[in-house]
Amino acid sequence: MHAYSLDLRKKVMALYYQTGHKSNVCKQFGIARSTxxxxxKLEKETHALEPLPVVKQGRPFSIKNLEDFKQFVETTPFTKIEELLKPFEQKFGYQISYAILWRGLDKIGKTRRNTDKVRN
Structure with a gap:
């Protein structure tokens, strides 16, 4: 989605209120009618044209507290990484993907990649 400056938004809205014709205003400024x-709608609800803050949805991109995660891994028995997904969600209250879990294990040194050293 294209981000428009607050100045442009004000100019567009001023012309719209002056003319009352949405299509002509949109053509003149090169914006979509839905925009x-x-x-x-934003101006009616908030009495301003500043965009609302973005609400992040979905799973987080990382583990929030690595120290607590390290303690969790050391006290939770598992043979496969995927066995940690459900207990993680129960303990920490949010879901993470397998990839994030694996990356977290790698950060705390609990994967083979971190423990195997290449000899030259």
Missing amino acids: LDGWI
């Missing part, structure tokens, strides 16, 4: 509709 203008969104700005009108």
